Amino acid sequence: MTRVSGQSLELVFVLIGLFAVLTAICLSAGLLPAMFRAEKKAAEGIHRLLARMNWWTALSIALNLCCAQQAAAVDRGHWVGTWGCGPQLTEPSNLPPAPLVNSTLRQFVHTTLGGKQLRVHFSNVYGTNSVTMNSVHLALAAGAGSAGLGHIDPATDKALSFHGASSVIIQPGEAILSDSLAYDLPGLTDLAVTIYFGDISATTVTGHPGSRTTSFIQPGNAVSAASVPAAVKMQHWYIITGIDVLTDGASRAVVILGDSITDGRGSTTDGNNRWPDNLAQRLHTNEPTASLAVLNMGIGGNGVFGGLGPSAQARFDRDVLSQSGARWLILFEGVNDIGGGASAQNLSNAYAQFVNKAHARNLCAYGATLTPFGGNGYYTAAHEAVRQAVNNWIRTSGKFDAVIDFDAVVRNPVTLTNLAPSYDIGDGLHLNPAGYRAMANSIDLSLFMQ
DSSP, rough: OOOHHHHHHHHHHHHHHHHHHHHHHHHHHHOOOOHHHSSHHHHHHHHHHHHTSSSHHHHHHHHHHHHHHHHHHHOOOOOEEEEOOOEEOOOOGGSSSOOOOEEEEEEEESSOOOOOEEEEEOTTTTTTOEEEEEEEEEEOOOOOOOGGGGGGGGGGEEEBBBBBBBBBBTTEEEEOOOOOEEEEESSSOEEEEEESSSSOSSSSSSSEEEOOOOOEEEEEETTTOOOOTTTEEOOOSSSEEEEEEEEEOOOEEEEESSSSHHHHSSSSSOOOOOOHHHHHHHHTGGGGGGGGGEEEEEEBBBBBBSSSSEEEEEEEHHIITTTTTTTEEEOOHHHHHTTTTHHHHHHHHHHHHHHHHHHHOOOOOEEEEOOOTSSSSOHHHHHHHHHHHHHHHHHSOSSSSEEEEEHHBOTTTSSSSOOOOTTTTTSSSSSSSHHHHHHHHHHHHGGGGO
């Protein structure tokens, strides 16, 4: 599906305005060939009109037209991602525990930025068979805690469309975008995306295994059902990859590229207390940043060069640069690479490439230091030396626009190589909700006021 961004429309209007300016000047000066000027009577009329003007008047009209068109484009707003996840080929152990064919899948996501118009991203990029979605509905959760039970508020239920149709087939290797839907979406809310499937593979499914959120599969068509009591439950997302809202010019998104620590391992299922969730809460309740969104592109087990899912290098363009309304990048990835033997030089080189790509797209790039893993199977003295070298480069290279020092926030102040005991879930690597809250609280919100 071809999309035209607000920035692209503005560029078109600028080009139209410049063309009008040049045409006005050339016509007034008699510089265009007679055969072009006399092509049609309408053109002759325009030429006579412009000939009676001085070229400053023509220039003023053209520039006013150009500015008016740009203002109209701004008034229409632009799209910003309010929720998203990094898709991958679902591993066999994380495949749907019940058939999706001819069944209803209800999934809840926690949006960060509200709006009155939205659209939803769906992906079959890792599928080998087509995916048929017979119907897709959106609804708000019925109330606090109801998302974990699969309950929705039927009064908020609305159907999505795809090029005007209620159903759509996603071909293997493709991602699609729904039509825009008028919808009153609050910020920081649980939204249900309910899909009634036709055909879909049981073995090659595009998804996000580490949802930390309960999803529900129930046989038959239950897209508008207030509850799904016969559903099979699991903590995975499938097929859905993002939601955008139409917002004003001040709204932008913070994109976080990371691994399981960003994906939220150790957080509370259905609690939305990963560190990116806590950051979104802080931004939302801080007036100067209340119009900003947070997009969590963490994938459990992911690495810069390899690991689970597509590597950060392979997915950077899709999961960071292609996000609607992206303005800031927080890069927090590399622990899994160090555990696998990557060198500090290779990691710093990759980080520099990420920063260059972000800057080329006018994104500010912030580097987060890697947190300790003493006591974990990754730990050796050599691996710790690499982590320290990587963190020193992040802090001192000057490559990043700013540094977020998570290491200093969550490490044990005595050993320095371990997590603080009050933040450790017990594996020496992942943090508990208190640790994730401390990480988010340490971030200077003024970084997102530029």
